[in-house]
Amino acid sequence: MLELRDVHSHYGLSHVLQGIHLRVEPGEVVGLFGRNGVGKTTVIKTIAGWVQPTRGEIVFESRILSTMSADQVSRLGIGLVPEDRRIFPGLTVEENLRLGFMQAPGVGRAEQKRKLEKIYQRFGRLAERRDQMGTTLSGGEQQMLAFARVLTGAPKLLLIDEPTEGLAPMIVEELFTLMRELVDEGISIVLVEQNVHAALELTDRFYLVERGQITFSGDAAEAASCAELVERISV
């Protein structure tokens, strides 16, 4: 479904990604683990089209993403739940959600309304706050909004970056339940997560990122049963 072949990225003179190889199969959940600042978020941003790779190739369903803009990438069915949620200030919950329809242009008004109602059924708290400014929601609600917003576009692959950061344990549990539901619905996921123990329960495979390179990859179930390995990939 998605493959990164020898992908390099730079921020100015800084060589952040130094030859990333990565693969995601349909319906699979792949974890990206590693310490802060090793390049996990840059991998996500490079797939999403925020950062143009300086070398290498990104292929999604036989299409080369490497030269595409972020909006083109999103319209192929790659959704992004970014670090820090990035809810738009000055836009209501519903306006934030409606923006998600831009991922799948050509959806008629009736279909949009139906999809929106479905989203509201799934995220009841957002329905209650639909006319409230998105940035006035609590941290957990904003994270739900970030998920709901990308789901209006019916993505095939979700790039999820640090979704549980700074959230209460109860909300974290809710988010993992939501991600399990999405996997059951057939959505593939690339997950960057500091909570490795919880993430290993959700993921099928994982990659360890160190200094802009993949230094280790493996099966999540095997890793979960190996305390030494869990310690190595935990930060």
Place this chain on the structure above:
Amino acid sequence: MSSALDWLQFVLAPQMVNGLSIGVAVVLMALGLTIIFGLLDVINMAHGEFYAIGAYGAVALIGLGMSFWWALALTPLLMAVLGYVTERGLIQRVFHSKDRHTLTLLLTFGVGIVLEDVLKIVFGANPLRVEAPITGATELVGLFFPNYRLFVMAVGGLLIVAVWVLVFRTSLGAIVRAAAFDRYMSASLGVPISRVYAATFAFGVALAGISGVLLAPIYSVFPTMGRDFVLIAFSVVIIGGMGSIKGAVLAGLLLTQVQSISSLFISPVWNDPLLFGIMVLVLMWRPQGLYGKLGNA
């Protein structure tokens, strides 16, 4: 007592109405500037020349035998095309550069000079006149106000409301506001950023064009007509808050009133120093202006 009332009725009120008719045109022009800045982060130094082209557009279309009304309807459309082409053909080329703030500033400054010279070559340097399509005056509270100025106020007011509705009450406006706040996240939700930028620039240029057409019958039309006017619009944008629509409206109406009323007490030569003095004070004590960025209303 009665002399004070007379002064209010026969001196101050007409002056305020005059200021208001200029004010709405200044606001339209400032709205174009502030929307372009709020979304693209580009200070459009050619905005004054786009205003002048709007006025010359009216001259040309009327010269071709069209009525003023057709010129008023068609000029903004032609200006939008010109704006779209300018953004896609020129601004986009330097937009992703590391020095884009400097480059876009210099680029639009250069575009302004070229456009001004083209106007001189095509239409000559002498001032031209556009006849007001509405003549006569209307009596209000014992005073006579020129009908065309009342018309400019009404149309300008409607356009300002229409811009506000478009930006804050439509899904198109939500897209523009989202792109102004976070172009990366907007793009990841499928918003075609470069087309939104070009369309917004075109919209801003069209607003400058409408101002040019509306004010053409009030002022003479000449190649450098945009220079003074754009300086007022820049002050309005800075005082209102760069990128703020509410700020542009409020500051535009307020500043033109200050100019109008102050000219009753001091020589008109002090108009500009007064205006820019206010701008300098705002920059010193409240550099963000009255309001914030596009999207904050």
